[in-house]
Amino acid sequence: MRQLRGQERAITANRQTDRAFADAFVAEDEALRWARARAHEAGLPSVSPGTGAALRLLAASADAKAVAEIGTGTGVSGIYLLLGMRPDGTLTTVDVQPEHQQFAKAAFRAAGFAGNRARFIPGRALDVLPRLADGGYDLVFCDGDRGEYPDYLAESLRLLRPGGLVCFEGVFADGRTVDSGAQPAEVQRVRELLRTVRESSQLLPTLLPVGDGLLCAVRRG
Numbered sequence: 006m007r008q009l010r011g012q013e014r015a016i017t018a019n020r021q022t023d024r025a026f027a028d029a030f031v032a033e034d035e036a037l038r039w040a041r042a043r044a045h046e047a048g049l050p051s052v053s054p055g056t057g058a059a060l061r062l063l064a065a066s067a068d069a070k071a072v073a074e075i076g077t078g079t080g081v082s083g084i085y086l087l088l089g090m091r092p093d094g095t096l097t098t099v100d101v102q103p104e105h106q107q108f109a110k111a112a113f114r115a116a117g118f119a120g121n122r123a124r125f126i127p128g129r130a131l132d133v134l135p136r137l138a139d140g141g142y143d144l145v146f147c148d149g150d151r152g153e154y155p156d157y158l159a160e161s162l163r164l165l166r167p168g169g170l171v172c173f174e175g176v177f178a179d180g181r182t183v184d185s186g187a188q189p190a191e192v193q194r195v196r197e198l199l200r201t202v203r204e205s206s207q208l209l210p211t212l213l214p215v216g217d218g219l220l221c222a223v224r225r226g
């Protein structure tokens with residue numbers, strides 16, 4: 006392997022330090038720590054504190070009343086979204102594994118959210134999303150199967166109201182998205198998503214370097 010020179014090493018270290026600093030900037034309470042611990046036990050990734058805080062901020066600035074989430078997991082991202090949403094807002098969250106959703110349900114309760122703040126739908130995203138209302142959502146957060154991200158985009162554009170936001174977690178794919186070596190189909194689908202979002206005249210995008218990369222775009226009015 007090529008040896009890193011001093012300056013390159015310094016840049017790498019600074020980026021890692023900055024990322025860790027941004028994550029440590031976010032204070033997580035007992036409910037979030039509990040949800041993270043359940044994810045860790047199940048071998049499941051959950052959004053980083055920095056990504057969670059970005060989602061909370063986006064939900065708040067969109068004054069979100071209706072949010073759809075693909076990939077409930079154990080509820081880490083869901084807690085952040087609920088914290089940013091209006092107090093009368095509802096999170097509709099989809100996961101193919103109902104046992105993950107049971108943990109999320111308990112985590113939302115521990116975080117102090119009333120039961121009617123979240124609607125849990127078990128099932129595969131591409132089976133469930135077509136049943137959700139056109140234009141009925143202020144924000145759609147995608148954190149399910151990366152190989153399906155371009156399909157989630159098509160569904161999200163239908164679900165979002167004009168001015169609504171779509172976000173995709175993990176678009177760096179642990180550095181594989183920018184790696185010039187051969188990559189699996191899942192990474193190629195993420196690249197396809199990035200191209201489509203960047204070239205769409207319907208969307209105003211940005212790629213936030215939080216966690217494993219959070220691609221966000223506003224659907225133009």
Ligand SMILES: C[S@@+](CC[C@H](N)C(=O)[O-])C[C@H]1O[C@@H](n2cnc3c(N)ncnc32)[C@H](O)[C@@H]1O
Pocket residue numbers: 044049050051052075076077078079080081082083099100101102105128129130131148149150153
């Ligand atoms: C990375 S985890 C989600 C973590 C969660 N967003 C959090 O931060 O706590 C991905 C979740 O997506 C679910 N999933 C995977 N493929 C799916 C699909 N096709 N449809 C719905 N859910 C899916 C998995 O069961 C898993 O719970």
